[in-house]
Amino acid sequence: EVLTTDYVGQDTLLTDTDLARPSASGPMTVQTIIRGLLYVRTGNVGCPAEPDKRKAVDDMPSHSHIIRPREAISGFRGGSLSPRNIFQLNAGNTAQVHRLKMDEDHMRLYRDRIRADAVIPEEPNLNSQRRKLECMAAVRRREAKENSEAAESLGHAEEVRFTSEVKSNEEYKKAEGIASMLSLAITTQHLLYASLGSAEYMEFVLKNPFNVPQTVTIHSDDSELSVITDTEEWRYFKALTKTPTQLEENMFHEKEGAAGPAVYLRPKETVHIPLKYQSFTCSHTMATQGPSFLPSGKGAQTAKRNQSNIINAKTIKVTFKADDGKPMAICQVSVEPTPHAVDQTFRLYHPERCFLKKAIRLPLWHDPTETPDSSTHISVRCSDPNVICQTRMLAPEEPQDVYLKVPGSPSPHIKTFFVMVFTDKRMAAPSQIWQVYVHFLERVDISCVTGQRSCQSLVLRGKQTTRKIKCFSSHPKEAEVDPAGVFVLPPAAVQELQLKVQPWQAGSRFLYVNAVDMDQQRLVTAWLLCLNVHRPVLSKAFEVCVPVGDGRGSSRKISYTNPYTSSRTFVLRSDHPDLLQFKEQNFRIGGGETYTIGLRFAPSQSPGSAEILIYVNNLEEKTEETFCVKVSYS
Known part of the structure; x- marks a missing residue:
């Protein structure tokens, strides 16, 4: 089941004197809506075997x-001390030492009585190079005869020093290779x-x-x-x-x-x-x-x-x-x-750059290895070390909550992590694994009244390329974006979007709007709408009794007088369209005239009561008057 949970804070009824101060918030209510059922069928098609590529x-x-x-070590095959042979299980106990190319070049130069930093002409024949260098050396010895012995002793000392360095390097490499092979045994x-x-x-x-x-x-x-x-x-x-x-x-x-x-x-x-x-x-x-x-x-x-x-x-x-x-x-x-199974997935929406603090209630678990009187030890771990995840021990037979504290990120970043719930003290295997998505969105605060449309401007900035953008709302019946279709966003341009919000339920709510690149199917920007919805001031209140089980419902009429001196067109709205329908959705009356509103109440098969609000709005969806009808089904 794909579920959507809305947390709505109930608001108290407003009177004329309450308009000057903010209303007090009541208890929070949770509404869970089943969006649909997801059926998944999986199959393991395997992987083709390649004998040549076995590891x-x-x-x-x-x-x-x-x-x-292993009790006994098999015989060594021999071979070089290269890292590839050392990595194998039976590398060899006899090794052939390979000198580095740089060392071989230096030794060739010293054998030819040439210094390593001397300039060598780029000729293909090495013998000709040697003859030219020997001639140059002979000329220098003839010009400086008195310093020939000192030069020969200096060259011999440099050759001895370099030879000792090469030998020590070879011994070190040999010792390191032998030690690696012995440790492999x-x-x-x-x-x-x-x-x-x-x-x-x-x-x-x-x-x-x-x-x-x-x-x-x-x-x-x-x-x-x-x-x-x-x-x-x-x-x-x-x-x-x-x-x-x-x-x-x-x-x-x-x-x-x-x-x-x-x-x-x-x-x-x-x-x-x-x-x-x-x-x-x-x-x-x-x-x-x-x-x-x-x-x-x-x-x-x-x-x-x-x-x-x-x-x-x-x-x-x-x-x-x-x-x-x-x-x-x-x-x-x-x-x-190996892949792990995910038992539940949570998708949370939160304002950007703010810490998310969330409590998720756990069901009652019973460990079969423990006595019925003992309580189950529950511990949690999180896959992200930057997320604080903990649970608290409460009284026996009391539900426990998992507390999350997630650091904020800029919009539209999505933070993903896993929460592991353990019910055994040694945490041998998780009883459940949750996957949590936290969508950080740009926050937009809106204060409005139920049944009345409120407008807000949103700014969308273009990037490096031209994009085709379309905006989507989480609650299309309560929040609309103009333009509603696909529009072109030029590079580095600023597009102003008109947001129209018309909620039907009082309280504190969260809606979200996504701007999607239709070509690449990627999220461009997201907004989190934080609504503070108040109930309107009631003009009149009515009580209606509807019989139960007759299958016909009931019809009533109420009158409305145009308070203006000119003709106006009005629109009728209701917060329960499934329970109440109007004879005419729109009507036009002259100034000071009275219009009779026809109401049709849907039948009910069970007794109860409901409170229905009727909004008389103008063409701009601004509320002129609000009627409250209390319906008793008996």
């Missing part, structure tokens, strides 16, 4: 809560499918390979993947995932300034380290369904994400370091995001 992440084991390191990869708000539980089997006890420090390079140090939380997730492993209480201890929690292991001892991955950051765009994506990069976390983007595929490393600070084991988790 390493496709061969990883998944859907397993226990991560076991103790790395265990695990594929994890995660969705927004859901906690993914896993256990890593850690073994002390040494004959001496070790205190192992656990460090994760991403805060979304953490170690479960609380025993009760560990027990909860083990029961939730039905993991039949041993649980040890108070196994971890933490120190201030440490990289992470630490665990004490006896020689050759094996323990299970509980890990939990959970992410609350996401945007309104769903993850693309298709082949797996493995990011490439040099860092531990190879794929970075923005706070406003959907969770990207990324790689997280959990390092287990021994007492000497060297890694004992590495768990590399590849996260593959």
Whole structure:
């Protein structure tokens, strides 16, 4: 069901003495209108398989809560220490060193007794270049014979220095490559499918390979993947995932300034380290369904994400370091995001550059795992860290509200975020996920009276190109925009729009008007109409009784006298056109003459009462008089 909810503040009846001061506002009423039903049929058409483009992440084991390191390492194939070979699982233990091109060019120059900063003629033959340079060097040695020994010693020193730099660089690259390959031998990869708000539980089997006890420090390079140090939380997730492993209480201890929690292991001892991955950051765009994506990069976390983007595929490393600070084991988790289901969608409209404060009432939830007398613990999380989202614990069996505070943005910006509602204390999986759209619109304040038309000017400014614009109102029966059709907006032009508002219900209301580019089907500008609607001053009041169930209704007549000395044309309006119809909608009478207004009341099948207002307006829809008819159906 597609619903629209209007919040209307009821206003008290105005008298002649109340016109000089603003009316007092009564309680707020909520009107929910069913706009229609939306039927959705979905189907998974799949994705064509391409064997040549299989990624390493496709061969990883998944859907397993226990991560076991490999017992034995297969033989190395050998090869270079390039990053591409190091990234593979079985890169090689024998490596061929490749020098950089810049280093080779420098060594060729020094072998030829040429300085690196010397100017080399652009000739294709290297031997001719060498001969010319040697001749130049001979001429210089003949002209400065006494300084030849000093020049030769200086050149030899520069060559020795550069050679030592190249060798040290090669040794560093070789040591870095060997260290990467050795760390790869103790790395265990695990594929994890995660969705927004859901906690993914896993256990890593850690073994002390040494004959001496070790205190192992656990460090994760991403805060979304953490170690479960609380025993009760560990027990909860083990029961939730039905993991039949041993649980040890108070196994971890933490120190201030440490990289992470630490665990004490006896020689050759094996323990299970509980890990939990959970992410609350996401945007309104769903993850693309298709082949797996493995990011490439040099860092531990190879794929970075923005706070406003959907969770990207990324790689997280959990390092287990021994007492000497060297890694004992590495768990590399590849996260593959999966789309999440949205239970409800809220679309809110608010003035631009103002904080939105909203309370959404939650239904009564009962946790089947708890006793009937205990209350359900409800907690909420928001996907946008800039939005304040919280709930408060109230008395048992009392409804709870989710409070939102959203920072404002300029018009016509639309802010989107997700709200996750959890009903379990450990927040393992959200019970509901809401998608919230906040439309920030330009605010226009209008004070008017029911049944009477009020006019307001709106300014629309053109952009860089010519556009075809059409304006749409959320309540076309109460708000109209002139021009009503499509008009052309030139570049950098200013177009004045005439807004005509004629509400039929008193109170404080919000309407909105959208200016849409018809060619690109995009929103150009939006206005939020903040109406403060008062009831008119009543001239006369009537009471009418209509029989119930006869199917014919009832007819009545009331008289109206033209207060002007000249002839005038009047228009009859009613705030309940479904209950009351006029014999003539328009009539014209002379000055001082009396006209009889014919009323036709619709039949009713149930008893009750209604209050109907009759407006006598002129051709400009300004109210001349207002009659109140109280109808009793009996």
